[in-house]
Amino acid sequence: MHELSIACNLVEIVEEAARAAGAVRVTRVRLRLGDLAGVMEDALRFSFPVAAQGTLAEGAELAIERVPVRVFCTQCNADRTLTPPFVYRCPECGASRLQLLQGRELQVESIEIEENHNETAHP
Amino acid sequence: MKPRILELRKAVLDKNDEIARTLRARFEAAGVFVVNLVSSPGAGKTALLEETMRRMVERHWRVAAIVGDLATENDARRLARSGAPVRQIETGGLCHLEAELVARRLEGWALEELDFLFIENVGNLVCPSDYDLGEALRVVLFSTTEGEDKPNKYPPMFYSADVVVLTKMDLAAATDFDYAGAVANVRTVAPHAVLLETSARTGEGLDRWIEFLVARHWEAATATSAAPAR
Numbered sequence: 001m002h003e004l005s006i007a008c009n010l011v012e013i014v015e016e017a018a019r020a021a022g023a024v025r026v027t028r029v030r031l032r033l034g035d036l037a038g039v040m041e042d043a044l045r046f047s048f049p050v051a052a053q054g055t056l057a058e059g060a061e062l063a064i065e066r067v068p069v070r071v072f073c074t075q076c077n078a079d080r081t082l083t084p085p086f087v088y089r090c091p092e093c094g095a096s097r098l099q100l101l102q103g104r105e106l107q108v109e110s111i112e113i114e115e116n117h118n119e120t121a122h123p
Numbered sequence: 124m125k126p127r128i129l130e131l132r133k134a135v136l137d138k139n140d141e142i143a144r145t146l147r148a149r150f151e152a153a154g155v156f157v158v159n160l161v162s163s164p165g166a167g168k169t170a171l172l173e174e175t176m177r178r179m180v181e182r183h184w185r186v187a188a189i190v191g192d193l194a195t196e197n198d199a200r201r202l203a204r205s206g207a208p209v210r211q212i213e214t215g216g217l218c219h220l221e222a223e224l225v226a227r228r229l230e231g232w233a234l235e236e237l238d239f240l241f242i243e244n245v246g247n248l249v250c251p252s253d254y255d256l257g258e259a260l261r262v263v264l265f266s267t268t269e270g271e272d273k274p275n276k277y278p279p280m281f282y283s284a285d286v287v288v289l290t291k292m293d294l295a296a297a298t299d300f301d302y303a304g305a306v307a308n309v310r311t312v313a314p315h316a317v318l319l320e321t322s323a324r325t326g327e328g329l330d331r332w333i334e335f336l337v338a339r340h341w342e343a344a345t346a347t348s349a350a351p352a353r
């Protein structure tokens with residue numbers, strides 16, 4: 001299951017950024033996940049807390065935004081959305097001269113952190 | 124306490140992609156053509172590779188292989204019978220190869236002395252799709268014994284392929300393989316991919332496959348010498 005190693009990569013990025021910002025804890029991780037990314041959302045949700053154990057991201061919420069597969073059809077001269085099983089063909093005209101616009105994303109958008117000085121300011 | 128939001132906008136596999144980019148530049152500079160082979164377990168990757176390397180060695184191509192194995196050393200041993208140098212990566216349960224593992228295993232290898240380097244990925248059609256290894260060509264194998272709907276079950280893997288090789292063509296008749304259906308499925312999921320057919324047992328399609336690799340190697344070599352900076 002490669003979602004665990006993806007989760008580890010994710011936690012590594014998150015922790016590095018959080019540490020650099022002086023965070024004591026990460027409360028939320030926002031991730032964009034394309035439908036063609038080759039990552040199973042359920043498996044990733046399962047793996048994330050495992051990977052986050054003992055890091056600043058332990059206990060953080062993983063918010064996943066799915067990114068549908070969008071293509072530009074050169075025949076129709078228009079953007080189209082592909083649905084599973086993502087047959088590489090324009091759903092309107094059937095042409096396969098398409099440009100992939102989105103759908104392979106696997107990207108950390110942002111994280112929410114708690115900072116040290118905030119804690120001391122509100123004892 | 125109000126949490127602070129940090130915008131990152133960073134690809135999760137950024138680190139792998141960066142190592143892969145470095146590897147690709149290294150491979151191009153050394154003039155070695157790198158092929159990443161991916162398939163389900165049992166699709167005949169090792170058999171195809173063994174026969175491919177044996178024939179290429181006979182024709183004086185300088186070939187080598189890196190094999191990602193889950194547990195046994197058998198694949199690496201089988202490939203070594205071709206006479207080509209073979210190195211093994213023990214993945215320790217990992218379901219795919221990563222660029223860093225490949226980079227580490229390349230240490231001490233004179234890449235300039237190679238024409239082709241084959242990377243036999245771990246048998247899996249899901250996980251390797253996200254991991255760029257710096258290869259020039261990504262080849263997805265599927266065998267006639269696996270059924271013609273394989274591409275539809277694994278769209279991201281097939282979509283990322285440059286080449287799809289149908290293996291075990293000698294078993295197509297015996298297994299009632301729907302050849303036309305399989306070709307149609309590859310065409311719809313990966314219309315950009317070159318489709319080749321082979322049988323490592325009878326030798327069918329192997330010369331065509333090797334000619335194809337050689338042609339792509341030449342293409343890459345001439346493109347690199349024409350435009351060294353990318």
Ligand SMILES: [Zn+2]
Binds near residue numbers: 074091093
């Ligand atoms: Zn169209």
